[in-house]
Amino acid sequence: DAKTTQPNSMESNEEEPVHLPCNHSTISGTDYIHWYRQLPSQGPEYVIHGLTSNVNNRMASLAIAEDRKSSTLILHRATLRDAAVYYCILRVYGQNFVFGPGTRLSVLP
Amino acid sequence: DAGVIQSPRHEVTEMGQEVTLRCKPISGHNSLFWYRQTMMRGLELLIYFNNNVPIDDSGMPEDRFSAKMPNASFSTLKIQPSEPRDSAVYFCASSPNPGQGNNQPQHFGDGTRLSIL
Numbered sequence: 600d601a602k603t604t605q606p607n608s609m610e611s612n613e614e615e616p617v618h619l620p621c622n623h624s625t626i627s628g629t630d631y632i633h634w635y636r637q638l639p640s641q642g643p644e645y646v647i648h649g650l651t652s653n654v655n656n657r658m659a660s661l662a663i664a665e666d667r668k669s670s671t672l673i674l675h676r677a678t679l680r681d682a683a684v685y686y687c688i689l690r691v692y693g694q695n696f697v698f699g700p701g702t703r704l705s706v707l708p
Numbered sequence: 709d710a711g712v713i714q715s716p717r718h719e720v721t722e723m724g725q726e727v728t729l730r731c732k733p734i735s736g737h738n739s740l741f742w743y744r745q746t747m748m749r750g751l752e753l754l755i756y757f758n759n760n761v762p763i764d765d766s767g768m769p770e771d772r773f774s775a776k777m778p779n780a781s782f783s784t785l786k787i788q789p790s791e792p793r794d795s796a797v798y799f800c801a802s803s804p805n806p807g808q809g810n811n812q813p814q815h816f817g818d819g820t821r822l823s824i825l
Contacts, residue, residue: 686751
């Protein structure tokens with residue numbers, strides 16, 4: 600049970616922002632929201648995580664809804680190297696990661 | 709800094725043979741995870757170690773699979789005897805703190821692509 604819902608696929612144009620949505624309506628107060636991505640022929644790579652407040656790092660931004668039932672991963676300027684499967688994961692306290700099918704992002708030149 | 713190192717990158721062997729996959733976690737990380745990825749089932753956690761001790765092996769599919777962590781810098785995942793349905797990409801990941809109850813990110817290796825003929 601992945602506990603999150605993401606679109607199967609999305610497309611973006613190069614150098615444009617990308618907003619990847621994730622629904623997690625069963626989230627509880629201690630669950631963190633994690634994002635990983637997996638490039639072709641590589642292992643998953645940590646992107647960002649947060650609890651309640653929006654978060655920024657060098658890779659992306661994470662916008663968390665006020666009720667925490669959804670979040671959005673924002674890539675500010677997509678590049679061809681950002682084409683990957685993006686996983687939104689709820690880190691439930693005391694449990695390990697459960698990866699769902701993720702969103703396959705295609706970036707068009 | 710060296711990341712998580714897995715070997716071999718590719719393994720092709722015949723059904724019934726023993727297969728050993730190896731992992732060197734990032735130095736200083738005390739949690740280690742083995743995952744399996746297939747098209748049908750996605751990415752699944754097989755087993756998780758903390759301070760070299762297996763904590764949760766509920767994801768190990770059956771007795772043919774075993775994992776060890778003899779020291780903080782090395783772990784193996786063994787399949788004996790191997791079967792065609794074991795064909796998958798196997799990933800090792802490490803984390804700087806216990807995997808449960810905190811939010812340190814996991815760092816993954818590039819995986820071992822295993823094909824059992």
